[in-house]
Amino acid sequence: MSITYLDAIREAQAHALRADPRVFIYGQDVGAFGGAFKATKNLAVEFPGRVLDAPISEDAMIGLAVGAAIEGLRPIIEMQFADFSTVGFNQIVNQAATLFWRTNVSCPIIVRLPFGGTSGGGPFHSQCIEAIYAHYPGLVVLTPATVEDAYSMLIEAVAIDDPVIFCEHKFLYRHLKAEKLPSEALPVGKARIARVGRDLTIVAYSAMVHEALEAATELATEGWQIEVVDLRSVKPLDTDTVIASVARTGKLLCVGEAWPWGGVTAEVIARVASEGYGLLDAPPQRLNAKDTPVPYHPNLWTAHRPTARAVATAARKILRQ
Amino acid sequence: MSITYLDAIREAQAHALRADPRVFIYGQDVGAFGGAFKATKNLAVEFPGRVLDAPISEDAMIGLAVGAAIEGLRPIIEMQFADFSTVGFNQIVNQAATLFWRTNVSCPIIVRLPFGGTSGGGPFHSQCIEAIYAHYPGLVVLTPATVEDAYSMLIEAVAIDDPVIFCEHKFLYRHLKAEKLPSEALPVGKARIARVGRDLTIVAYSAMVHEALEAATELATEGWQIEVVDLRSVKPLDTDTVIASVARTGKLLCVGEAWPWGGVTAEVIARVASEGYGLLDAPPQRLNAKDTPVPYHPNLWTAHRPTARAVATAARKILRQ
Amino acid sequence: MLQTVSEPRADGAAGSVAGAQLAAYRFMLKARLLDDKFAALYRAGKIHGGVFIGKGQEALSAATGVSLKKTDVFAPLIRDAAGRLAFGEPIIDAVRTYLGSALGPMRGRDGNVHRGRPQTGLLPMISHLGAMISVVNGVLFARRMKGISGSVGVASLGEGATSTGAFHEALNQAAVEKLPLILVVANNHYAYSTPNSRQFACADLAEKAVGYGVGSHSVDGTDLAACLATLTEAVGNARAGHGPQLVVANLLRLCGHGEHDDASYIDPKLKKSPLGRDCLKVAEDFLVEEKIADAAQLAVWRSETIREIEDAVAIVQREPAPDPFAEKWCAIASVHLGETHE
Amino acid sequence: MLQTVSEPRADGAAGSVAGAQLAAYRFMLKARLLDDKFAALYRAGKIHGGVFIGKGQEALSAATGVSLKKTDVFAPLIRDAAGRLAFGEPIIDAVRTYLGSALGPMRGRDGNVHRGRPQTGLLPMISHLGAMISVVNGVLFARRMKGISGSVGVASLGEGATSTGAFHEALNQAAVEKLPLILVVANNHYAYSTPNSRQFACADLAEKAVGYGVGSHSVDGTDLAACLATLTEAVGNARAGHGPQLVVANLLRLCGHGEHDDASYIDPKLKKSPLGRDCLKVAEDFLVEEKIADAAQLAVWRSETIREIEDAVAIVQREPAPDPFAEKWCAIASVHLGETHE
Ligand SMILES: Cc1ncc(C[n+]2csc(CCOP(=O)(O)OP(=O)(O)O)c2C)c(N)n1
Ligand SMILES: Cc1ncc(C[n+]2csc(CCOP(=O)(O)OP(=O)(O)O)c2C)c(N)n1
Ligand SMILES: [Mg+2]
Numbered sequence A, B: 001m002s003i004t005y006l007d008a009i010r011e012a013q014a015h016a017l018r019a020d021p022r023v024f025i026y027g028q029d030v031g032a033f034g035g036a037f038k039a040t041k042n043l044a045v046e047f048p049g050r051v052l053d054a055p056i057s058e059d060a061m062i063g064l065a066v067g068a069a070i071e072g073l074r075p076i077i078e079m080q081f082a083d084f085s086t087v088g089f090n091q092i093v094n095q096a097a098t099l100f101w102r103t104n105v106s107c108p109i110i111v112r113l114p115f116g117g118t119s120g121g122g123p124f125h126s127q128c129i130e131a132i133y134a135h136y137p138g139l140v141v142l143t144p145a146t147v148e149d150a151y152s153m154l155i156e157a158v159a160i161d162d163p164v165i166f167c168e169h170k171f172l173y174r175h176l177k178a179e180k181l182p183s184e185a186l187p188v189g190k191a192r193i194a195r196v197g198r199d200l201t202i203v204a205y206s207a208m209v210h211e212a213l214e215a216a217t218e219l220a221t222e223g224w225q226i227e228v229v230d231l232r233s234v235k236p237l238d239t240d241t242v243i244a245s246v247a248r249t250g251k252l253l254c255v256g257e258a259w260p261w262g263g264v265t266a267e268v269i270a271r272v273a274s275e276g277y278g279l280l281d282a283p284p285q286r287l288n289a290k291d292t293p294v295p296y297h298p299n300l301w302t303a304h305r306p307t308a309r310a311v312a313t314a315a316r317k318i319l320r321q
Numbered sequence C, D: 001m002l003q004t005v006s007e008p009r010a011d012g013a014a015g016s017v018a019g020a021q022l023a024a025y026r027f028m029l030k031a032r033l034l035d036d037k038f039a040a041l042y043r044a045g046k047i048h049g050g051v052f053i054g055k056g057q058e059a060l061s062a063a064t065g066v067s068l069k070k071t072d073v074f075a076p077l078i079r080d081a082a083g084r085l086a087f088g089e090p091i092i093d094a095v096r097t098y099l100g101s102a103l104g105p106m107r108g109r110d111g112n113v114h115r116g117r118p119q120t121g122l123l124p125m126i127s128h129l130g131a132m133i134s135v136v137n138g139v140l141f142a143r144r145m146k147g148i149s150g151s152v153g154v155a156s157l158g159e160g161a162t163s164t165g166a167f168h169e170a171l172n173q174a175a176v177e178k179l180p181l182i183l184v185v186a187n188n189h190y191a192y193s194t195p196n197s198r199q200f201a202c203a204d205l206a207e208k209a210v211g212y213g214v215g216s217h218s219v220d221g222t223d224l225a226a227c228l229a230t231l232t233e234a235v236g237n238a239r240a241g242h243g244p245q246l247v248v249a250n251l252l253r254l255c256g257h258g259e260h261d262d263a264s265y266i267d268p269k270l271k272k273s274p275l276g277r278d279c280l281k282v283a284e285d286f287l288v289e290e291k292i293a294d295a296a297q298l299a300v301w302r303s304e305t306i307r308e309i310e311d312a313v314a315i316v317q318r319e320p321a322p323d324p325f326a327e328k329w330c331a332i333a334s335v336h337l338g339e340t341h342e
């Protein structure tokens, strides 16, 4: 048997629906149809009345989730694409994210964001907007990179008493496979050493972890031992694990698929520069997408986002210093 | 005569309306009433038919501006408070910001955002959300800190062929005064050395420039010479001026009124760490607002945002290293 | 015989029509005097930020509040002091929030009209207009899912806020889900300074209902008895399972947008029209005329209420302000997931 | 006598009713065949990303396009190949965008249905549903401000997109400004898989018009002649200064949401109902019956059009793909304000 990242997300939701009567799913086409990506396939049948089609009203979808959370439920909202969450943005950042702090009443909702680039996705079906959510106080922002994490982090997210922005990478949906679902996992909030090394730390998250790992494999043939840190969660951000890795390697490259200005990579580098300054023996570097909308044509797209090759090139520059 | 920051914004708009028939202003209560803050006072009378009240429809307000820009006009949209731009967010970041890149047709609109904290403003009338706009490609994000810049940068913004997010600090509106309006100015995109020093560079923008300057004055009494860089524009960000200053001082403190995660301060520190690494002789530090909604009560508010005292304390820590 | 009620009842079950009118009137009075107090404190420089009052809109607001049961849901807006009191919000919650007391429901973190207690069904508004409606939907939706039946939810709105996308999405959502939502729109003809002619182009906002497939009600918002009758009907319809109800009340606000505003933009013709009547005065005349109360009784209530408010203010003024050093500065409930970084 | 038109005219002025029907039909045919080609290319793996076609919606779309003048404004949506062609979009623009040619209007930066040329009044849709309507408003608003009169603007929409806040804000905005906007809603009864019962609760979407104070039109979207009559009227009203017009057409899409989708969720009863008629077939029967064209002529046009499309595809397939190294990667027009940092 082999389980994809997408299967893992479906299974985690099935698990949550089974285990917790407070859970329901609301999103466009998530019901009988099973969702645009099939992440809720058959769930409407298996859990009647608990997996419901929403109108094309992202603002109201999130508002409804907040109300249901106030009433003690644990809604999971599927955005059809992360890019469309911009029209539900206000309810996420100003309604859901402020509720607990203002009232002491918690707001356990999950907003699932199918995000990230795929070939031919173009400017409005490819965005990586985790940073805009991480910037606002009151949200937990998760970015699983593996099948196992997609499963375990989504299950854990349901138990979190706060709004969780769950960023699922569309490129990994069918691309990434595992043999079985995990029975244990690192807790949310902890980064993972995805590969051990001593010459350079590459910090990445979501799909970029795999580009980093591929680059590390390539660089290994050149004699370099690259450590790869998978952040798993971008807010909170596990600064300790990152800094401990940098302490071992002395060098840092941070890779993100998002736009450069104020992205995860800026935040990571700022933290390491402030808190782990003495550990670095070369300038920390970032590798991000270009600062333009995400292009449609694959030729442009592969140049726009960091690839294993680009990661390896950036890493070599640091290593040769 | 003395001219406030708010007067400067009004005068800049009057100037733009006078000088360029393509300019019009659209926003809630901007017409006969002259705007919630009176930034368009009397303009509807002086420029009939060109200063128009909008319905409470931020999404449609920005959409209309984009259409008008396509048709060759130069709309200025006033958001009543920056915080409410979240409901026009999608049109800003996905419609306005992508138009030029996608079609080669430029999109010269200005979105004026009265932003930043004031006493008693609370969670939804105080936000500093420049970073979420700066994160998206396709936008220019300006943050004038002085009466002069409020005037000259707004006039220059009207001439810019791209969407400009013009962040006007509400705290400075009536607080800040100048003798006269400037006849010349640094161009948009260039940072300004607001105070010359050699011991530490404090990078700040908007209202925080004044906290930084006050802190510098205080620290001067202790013998420290603090250089204060006013970014003026957060996107583009004048990395050269910042790095040149750090080259002189060897130390960096970056101060922002926004939330910490992925804010301007993260971006500045990441750039300096990457590009000016060898210039630093102490870890660069950030001082931001706390990572919670902006509190209503002044006691909480003054602890939430960086003040001159907090800046001075943070600076001392760096200076004593 | 005069009916006297020592404490106004905040319960939809309030026996007779006259009893409900009396109860509602007393909340109107309380709200007016409370608002007057906040306005006075504002002028005295005792309030941080703005003060937003509901003068002229108390009949509608009180009628809304008394039509609800305590177990219902209510998302008031800025001019709803009367409805809040009727729904059960204690005066002291309002005072504590305006003065930023650490003991208030918002603990000084949020202020003025942004108060509520979600646990009691009183939702604390965020400022973004229209945003609370879908939250009410969510509570109602969840109750249905949990098998709790019989409760309804009210969201208040100004006519200006009907221009928001949030209003539209939420009303449509309620209609699709057939939720027991009552959307009460106070058409006071101005959104801040903006007149209706710059806000919408339909003849009557109540006409919007047909496009959503929801019930529709229009009412003279200066007339308490009419408001009560309309709200009773709308709430009853919703409670009976007839789906969302749109109530549009015509009225004027008899004050500025906030206390900083002199409202000089309001058309004098409107002020002189029947819309410009003071609903509190109208209600008093009505009660006296219908012999539900007499002038002496009204005067007693007024002075009692003033005392009650002064007492609350006096208490709150001695209460501790929030202490920034005691503040944990953590925006999330899962403390272990809080960012330690600044 | 048969009327023959060597090139379909894309001009609202198109003489006789029959002439307009014929012109519209030919755009329908062209669109159908073009869409078929894209679907075939998709199945052959030649397209990056999705393919979205308008099968079953060509009558409405073509009628919309032919009702406009070249100087008008048009914001088509995903099922508007016919309307685009009628408005003047060359076939090659569509092919270049789908294939990502560097020579296309989007230069490979954007793809498939996200194409347009703002300079010519053809607005390139962003994906966010409802977002283009206010942009059309903006163009019309600007023209009025510039003193240009007589032009109108169309925004296309699916019924699902009427649930967006953007739709509501923009239609209300157009109504307040009394702009010559025609909002054409194709009610194909599904938004992706979501049936109308989960999307709205009013009996007929055209009923929404009264709540905005705009003109209202309903039409059988499978009937080209009816669509033309309705659009002619709606566009005429707008052009005559009667403000926004809401047109709702009832129809079905005879394809998946995109070519990846088999649309198995569509109710077979609907498919068998009159709504399930293929508007292209209906139009052909009509033209033949009315002796506007004969079968032989239809066959000629079909084969001519296929050739035209094949030629365009052949040309584009030899065109250069965009070159990432030639790309300046600057998202703004003011190059001097571009970030140099990565
Ligand atoms: C989305 C949004 N835009 C703008 C504002 C600023 N604002 C606060 S109250 C107000 C006017 C509201 O008018 P209306 O809805 O008619 O209510 P009223 O004040 O008349 O009771 C505006 C524009 C806001 N709160 N939310
Ligand atoms: C704001 C927004 N939310 C979600 C989507 C994803 N989406 C694309 S098409 C579609 C269905 C549209 O249905 P409808 O408006 O009826 O048009 P149709 O496809 O039937 O022509 C959805 C949900 C989107 N594009 N924009
Ligand atoms: Mg109003």
Ligand SMILES: [Mg+2]
Binding pocket: D158, D159, D160, D186, D187, D188, D189, D190, D191, D192
């Ligand atoms: Mg549809």
